[in-house]
Amino acid sequence: MPYTGEPKKLISVVEKTRSERLSRKRKGEEFPLMSLEERAAILQKFHPDHKEEGRRELKVGASKGYSIAHEFADLLEARSRVAPDLVDLSNVDMETDVLIVGGGGAGTAAALLAEEHGAKVILATKLRHGDANTMMAEGGIQSATKREKDSICLHYLDTIGGGHFKNEPGLVANLVTEGPGVLSWLENLGVAFSKFPDGRLRSLHGGGTSRRRLHFCGDITGIEIMRTIRDEARNRQNINVLEFSPAVELVLNAHGHCAGALLYNLETEEYILVKAKATIITTGGCGRLHVQGYMTTNHYGATADGIVLGYRAGLQLKFLHTVQYHPTGIVFPEQVGGLLVTEKFRGAGANVLNINGEQFVNEKEPRDVESAAIIRECLERGKGVPTGTGKLGVWLDSPMIDILLGEGTVERDFPGKYIVYKRFGIDISREPMLVYPTLHYQNGGLEFNDRSETTVPGLFLAGEVSGGVHGENRLVGNSLLDVLVFARIAGKNAANYARDKARDGQMTLEHVRFYHKELEEAGIATDRIAPILLPDYTDPEVRKRQLTAH
Amino acid sequence: MKAEDNQETGLKEKTETGKLKLIPIYVMGKRYQVPHALTIMKALEYAGYRFIRGCGCRGGICGACATVYRKPGDYHLYVGLACQTVVEPDMYLTQIPFYPANRAHYDFAQLTVEPEEIFKLYPEVFRCIACNSCTKACPMDIPMMDVISAVKQGAIARAAGLSFSCIQCGLCVSRCMGELPQYHIAQLARRIHGSKLIPRAPHLTAAMTAAKDEKCQKMLGGLMKSDIRQLITSYNSREIEPEMAADDWTPANCDYL
Ligand SMILES: Cc1cc2nc3c(=O)[nH]c(=O)nc-3n(C[C@H](O)[C@H](O)[C@H](O)COP(=O)(O)OP(=O)(O)OC[C@H]3O[C@@H](n4cnc5c(N)ncnc54)[C@H](O)[C@@H]3O)c2cc1C
Ligand code: FES
Numbered sequence: 001m002p003y004t005g006e007p008k009k010l011i012s013v014v015e016k017t018r019s020e021r022l023s024r025k026r027k028g029e030e031f032p033l034m035s036l037e038e039r040a041a042i043l044q045k046f047h048p049d050h051k052e053e054g055r056r057e058l059k060v061g062a063s064k065g066y067s068i069a070h071e072f073a074d075l076l077e078a079r080s081r082v083a084p085d086l087v088d089l090s091n092v093d094m095e096t097d098v099l100i101v102g103g104g105g106a107g108t109a110a111a112l113l114a115e116e117h118g119a120k121v122i123l124a125t126k127l128r129h130g131d132a133n134t135m136m137a138e139g140g141i142q143s144a145t146k147r148e149k150d151s152i153c154l155h156y157l158d159t160i161g162g163g164h165f166k167n168e169p170g171l172v173a174n175l176v177t178e179g180p181g182v183l184s185w186l187e188n189l190g191v192a193f194s195k196f197p198d199g200r201l202r203s204l205h206g207g208g209t210s211r212r213r214l215h216f217c218g219d220i221t222g223i224e225i226m227r228t229i230r231d232e233a234r235n236r237q238n239i240n241v242l243e244f245s246p247a248v249e250l251v252l253n254a255h256g257h258c259a260g261a262l263l264y265n266l267e268t269e270e271y272i273l274v275k276a277k278a279t280i281i282t283t284g285g286c287g288r289l290h291v292q293g294y295m296t297t298n299h300y301g302a303t304a305d306g307i308v309l310g311y312r313a314g315l316q317l318k319f320l321h322t323v324q325y326h327p328t329g330i331v332f333p334e335q336v337g338g339l340l341v342t343e344k345f346r347g348a349g350a351n352v353l354n355i356n357g358e359q360f361v362n363e364k365e366p367r368d369v370e371s372a373a374i375i376r377e378c379l380e381r382g383k384g385v386p387t388g389t390g391k392l393g394v395w396l397d398s399p400m401i402d403i404l405l406g407e408g409t410v411e412r413d414f415p416g417k418y419i420v421y422k423r424f425g426i427d428i429s430r431e432p433m434l435v436y437p438t439l440h441y442q443n444g445g446l447e448f449n450d451r452s453e454t455t456v457p458g459l460f461l462a463g464e465v466s467g468g469v470h471g472e473n474r475l476v477g478n479s480l481l482d483v484l485v486f487a488r489i490a491g492k493n494a495a496n497y498a499r500d501k502a503r504d505g506q507m508t509l510e511h512v513r514f515y516h517k518e519l520e521e522a523g524i525a526t527d528r529i530a531p532i533l534l535p536d537y538t539d540p541e542v543r544k545r546q547l548t549a550h
Numbered sequence: 551m552k553a554e555d556n557q558e559t560g561l562k563e564k565t566e567t568g569k570l571k572l573i574p575i576y577v578m579g580k581r582y583q584v585p586h587a588l589t590i591m592k593a594l595e596y597a598g599y600r601f602i603r604g605c606g607c608r609g610g611i612c613g614a615c616a617t618v619y620r621k622p623g624d625y626h627l628y629v630g631l632a633c634q635t636v637v638e639p640d641m642y643l644t645q646i647p648f649y650p651a652n653r654a655h656y657d658f659a660q661l662t663v664e665p666e667e668i669f670k671l672y673p674e675v676f677r678c679i680a681c682n683s684c685t686k687a688c689p690m691d692i693p694m695m696d697v698i699s700a701v702k703q704g705a706i707a708r709a710a711g712l713s714f715s716c717i718q719c720g721l722c723v724s725r726c727m728g729e730l731p732q733y734h735i736a737q738l739a740r741r742i743h744g745s746k747l748i749p750r751a752p753h754l755t756a757a758m759t760a761a762k763d764e765k766c767q768k769m770l771g772g773l774m775k776s777d778i779r780q781l782i783t784s785y786n787s788r789e790i791e792p793e794m795a796a797d798d799w800t801p802a803n804c805d806y807l
Contacts, residue, residue, distance in 0.1 A: 001587065001636075028792060036782065131606035131614055145757040149791065149799060152761045153769050153806035161785040169774040177770070180757035187750060189658070190741030192710065199749030200797065210788040212797075220715060223611055227718060228744070231737050235655055244602065266602045299607045335589045335636055339609050347793070364793075415715055419691070420610055423634060534600065542598040 001333035002425035007388050007434065010355060014395050014432050017357035022403060025349055031362040039369045046372040046380070048292050049322045049472075059522040060515070063317040071289040072320060075308050078528035079516060081248045082271060084509035087262060089251070092275045092507075096122040096240070097498040098491075099260055099276035101247040102306065104132025105222075105480065106282035106463030106487040108229045111239045113491025114280075119498055121239045122274060124263050126246035126283075126301045126533065130230045133284050133299050133464065134483065137222025138342035138416065140214040141484075142477035143179030145201060150211040152176040159478060162208040162366045163443075163471020166319070170450040171469045175478065178485040183215060186484075191228045193217055204347040206476030207327075208366040214477040219342060219414045225480065245272065246305060246533050249512060250279065250313045250459070253505035258313065258459035260507070266533070277502035278458050278494035281306045282487065285442040285464040288535040291323050295331075295338030296439040305531035306465035310446040312515045315454050318467030319444025324474055327370035328352075329438025331393040333424045338438045341417060343367075343476050345396055345433075348413065349404045353395040353432075354383035368473045371437040378436070385434060393434040402429045441479060443470050452490035458502060460494045462487040573639040590617055590632040590643060603647035610634040613719030616689065619643035629721050631689045649720040651731035656738075663746045665704030672735050675701055677728035684722035684732050690715050694722045694732050701739055709736060710743035769806065 003011065024030075034042070044050050057067045058076055098114040100107045103125030111123045123129070144150040155176040160167045183201070187193065194202045194216055203212045217224035233239050245263045251273070253259040260276040283306030287298025296302070311317065328341040346352065346363035352370075354360050354377050361373035374394050378384030384392030401410050410429035411418050421428045444467035452460045463483040470478060519526070538546070572583040575593060584593035591605060606614030615632035619641045632645055654671035661667050669675065675698060684694035692713055700709035713736035722732040760766055773781070789803045801807070 026794075028794065036786070127606055128612075128614060131612050135612045136607050136609055143757075144761070145751065145753055146797075147753065147756055147760050147807070149801055149807070151769075151806050152766060153773055154788065156770060156773055157781070157785050157788060157806070160781065165778050165781055165785075173770055173774055177761050177767070180754055180761050183751070184754045184758060187754070188745055190743070190745035192714070192740060192744035192748065193751070195748060195751065196797070197749075199751050200753060201751045203797075205791070205793055211791045212793075212795075218714065220611065223717065224714075227737060228741060231741065232658060234653060235658060297609070299609075299612070300601070300605045335587065335592070336609075336634070349793070416611065420634065424636075534602070536600060537592070537595040538598055538600060539596045542596075546598065 001335065003431065005388050006386055007332065010385055011431060013355070013357040014353055014397055018397065018400065021351055021359065022400060025400070025404065031359045033362045034365060034369060042372045042376065043368055046375045047368055048294070048325060051292070054292050055321065059524060060518040061311050062314055066317055066321070068317070068320050069291045069323065071291045072286070072304065072307065074528060075289070075304060075530040075532065076311055077519065077524050078526060078530035079519065080312070080512050081264065081529050081531070082262065084512045087271065087273070087509060089273065089507040089509065091273065093272045094122060095275045096120050097277050098494045099124065099274050099279045100282060101261055101279065101309070102282035102284060102463070103129040103241065103243070104282060104284050104463065105134030105226055105229070106284070106483040107280070108226070108233050109484050109487035110280050110282060110462055110491035110494070111233055112229060112236070113488045114495040115236050115238050117492050117495035119238070119495035122242060122276070123233070123239060124242045124245045124247055124261070124274065126244070126266070126305070128243050129241050130226050131299060131301060132226065133302060134480070135223050135226045136297065136299060136340070137480050138219045138340060139206060139344050139476045140204070140216030140221045141183070141480040142206070142209070142213050142475065143183050143215065143481060144176065144211070144213055145180050145183060145215070146203070146213070150213055152179070154210055155179065155213065158209050159475060160471060162475040163473050165471070167471035168468035174450045174489070175469055175482055175485055178488070179481055182481060182484045182488070186225060186228070189228050189232055191217060191224055204344055205364060206343055206347060207364050207370060208475045214347070216344070219344065219416045221480065246531070247309060248531060249509065250309050251507050251509060252313060252456070252511055253507050255503050255505045257457040257503060257505065259505070261309070275507065277498035278460065280460040280462060280490045280494050281310055281446070281465055282461070282463045283465050286323065287439050291439055294325060294437070294439040295329060297326060297329060297338060297340040298439070300534065303532050303535060304442070305533065307445060308531045310454070310461070310465070313456055313459065313511055315456065316447040317444065318447045319470070319472060320442070320467060322443040322472045323439060324367055324441035324443050325371040325437040326440035327367055327374055327437050328396055328435040330433065331391050331436040332387040332389060332434040334389045335424070336420055339420065340438065340440065341396060341433060341435055345398055345401065345414065348401045348409070350400050351397045353397055355385045356383065357395070366473055366475065374437055387434055391436065393436040395432040396435045397432045398428045399430055399432060441474055443467070443472060443474055451493050452486050453493065458497060460490040462490040573637065575637050575640070576642045578644045579642070584637055586637065588637055590630070590635050590637055591615060593637045594632070604632065604645040608633045611717055613717035614647065616646045616719040616721045617643055618646060618721070629687050629689050631719070646721065646724060649724045651720060651723045651734060653731060653734045658741065661742060661746070663706065663742055665701070665706060668701055668735065668738055671738065672731070674728065674730050675735060678702070678730060679728055681727050683725040683727060687721040687725040689719065689721060690717055692716055697736050698730065698732060701735060706739050706743050707747055709739040713740060
């Protein structure tokens with residue numbers, strides 16, 4: 001679907017202002033950054049998180065009274081997929097030291113570390129091993145690796161500044177301190193970072209960074225990391241991977257400790273009871289909930305299942321009142337709507353422009369601020385670009401990159417995006433892209449500590465499902481780092497816990513019965529069930545004709 | 551999410567009569583009418599399929615949705631990713647969500663950079679008859695046959711470079727006359743290349759030490775205890791590395807180094 005009609009004509013406006021913008025860029029003149037007060041004001045007015053009508057207070061559970069998006073509240077005010085009475089808890093199907101729920105980056109890294117610390121591991125995942133948000137990361141991974149100009153303290157400052165100074169200090173300290181070690185671990189396993197000829201890592205800026213510390217593998221950092229650690233997991237005899245087997249409920253024991261989980265075979269529709277001495281939830285994010293109707297960058301299985309599991313088992317929620325909208329998601333062509341355009345495009349020099357080809361925001365603002373500015377430009381100032389398919393967007397002027405950094409740079413440094421657009425007849429080294437904010441990341445999640453432990457003994461967390469590391473807003477490249485840092489901690493601590501501390505006891509789903517009772521007492525009569533496992537995109541007309549309950 | 555504002559199908563584009571322009575496609579031989587501009591994946595969902603297999607990232611990067619199809623009056627076999635390929639009238643398609651491929655087990659730390667290591671683990675590389683079917687089957691335009699011949703010649707770096715954007719969908723394996731598991735072989739080549747052939751980042755060891763040394767941890771401890779006003783002051787006075795600076799740029803302000 002190449003540009004036609006109106007958008008095609010509007011490209012010439014962008015071209016007209018380009019040479020002047022280029023010369024400003026070359027002189028190092030950037031659009032002014034907002035002050036902290038200006039940031040606060042624009043977020044308050046335009047960021048979707050701040051829309052009162054978009055959220056409500058929870059009526060049940062450990063974080064009762066906490067106000068979060070309806071899409072989350074709907075999941076938490078829902079019943080279990082299974083009636084606890086139907087499950088025979090005396091009949092354990094599989095037993096292991098460590099059970100990991102979720103086979104993305106966090107789950108796989110945790111599995112490797114748990115195995116290295118002597119545990120037998122079952123890794124249960126919803127889709128294929130590696131069908132996960134980790135696979136999709138493009139931008140890169142942050143870490144202060146260049147001593148001459150960077151340090152973990154600067155990384156710390158950038159991170160909490162981006163998170164509105166609300167992040168949990170201990171968690172951020174872990175994040176930045178373990179960073180260089182994680183990169184070295186990846187390099188050891190064979191992850192091919194983009195490097196200078198002497199092996200020095202290439203690095204870029206991201207929104208909100210004071211130093212260029214975003215390390216990357218072309219524009220497919222996530223797949224390079226994911227496929228490498230998955231390959232390594234496949235070498236380990238003591239890691240047993242169960243695909244298409246999502247967890248639908250945690251199982252506790254008589255001591256109130258986590259004792260494993262109930263899995264559901266998506267293909268045969270059987271339930272499988274797994275008993276484990278320690279359990280790690282690594283189920284990732286929530287994009288497929290389409291919070292406030294936004295399109296999303298996330299993979300098919302990002303339905304916040306882990307939040308439901310953990311919450312029913314008694315964990316608290318942290319920072320779940322904020323989700324991250326990535327400022328630059330594709331709005332045209334429609335077929336690939338929602339897909340991420342990495343902020344590295346902006347890092348490499350592409351301007352963000354309105355319908356008149358004018359800049360209206362610095363390209364390096366933190367994501368929430370950048371998104372709010374784009375929403376303001378389109379909705380309040382009326383300077384959005386009509387896509388021709390009934391939506392609005394702004395331009396991301398990618399052709400600037402080839403002009404600034406040399407012919408062929410876009411194709412070489414962004415091969416993934418280049419090919420996506422090429423399939424639709426758009427050459428992004430010649431024509432700009434149309435973008436709009438897209439639901440990207442779950443800033444918050446379940447509460448945990450700097451040892452990856454939760455308030456339920458034997459239950460650990462890592463990755464996007466957790467909350468606290470990023471405060472109210474995550475910086476680019478801090479999630480891959482978070483995922484790997486805390487997964488490695490969780491894997492090790494869960495293995496040690498399984499060996500030294502786990503206590504056997506009668507398995508129970510009493511917490512689910514209790515939760516159901518709480519729902520009733522709160523007057524919530526609903527046929528909603530959660531976790532939802534998979535989104536439903538069936539055409540509504542077809543759905544009306546699907547009469548079998550499922 | 552309400553079905554009406556279905557963000558995925560996002561069917562805004564209607565014809566003058568207010569109806570969607572529908573075209574016929576054949577899914578595993580069965581005819582369905584679907585909107586003309588959708589990807590195969592969204593068209594299947596429109597038709598009423600709810601994926602368990604054959605759908606992962608929905609962004610062209612995970613390899614879950616490999617699809618093969620033919621068009622009327624055309625003997626070619628076409629390949630594509632269901633999440634990236636737009637439907638065409640009368641296409642005959644099937645997804646290939648899984649294709650068996652044997653993977654060798656190895657102790658990665660013990661492997662050397664000798665090409666013989668790969669030959670031992672995957673002796674079948676020499677069964678390649680250079681038919682180029684794998685290359686033709688690749689939805690990512692990877693010259694897979696050249697990857698395999700690079701491996702045979704011991705050119706591991708070349709194999710790694712050529713296969714860098716491999717999403718391991720398995721279509722190459724499905725078409726191989728020599729019965730090779732190309733994507734596993736390429737994965738091994740890439741890991742050896744990434745870990746053992748290209749120079750290691752020389753600055754990482756120093757950074758690891760620095761991150762944990764006493765001075766640095768003390769400074770970090772100070773930040774962790776700072777109140778929000780102090781933090782805001784420090785945050786606002788950060789010196790920003792210029793975007794276009796050379797990699798050996800050094801800051802004027804060395805406060806936190
Ligand atoms: C398009 C995109 C680009 C990104 N780019 C960057 C970037 O450049 N830098 C960066 O740092 N971060 C980036 N991120 C964010 C980062 O990739 C993710 O936050 C991170 O990878 C999450 O890892 P995870 O292991 O926690 O979750 P995931 O990788 O999503 O893994 C979760 C896994 O759990 C499975 N699962 C879900 N529910 C269940 C269940 N009930 N039972 C069993 N299994 C279940 C899922 O199927 C999945 O396999 C990006 C994210 C996206 C979507
Ligand atoms: S669903 Fe991942 S490549 Fe299509």
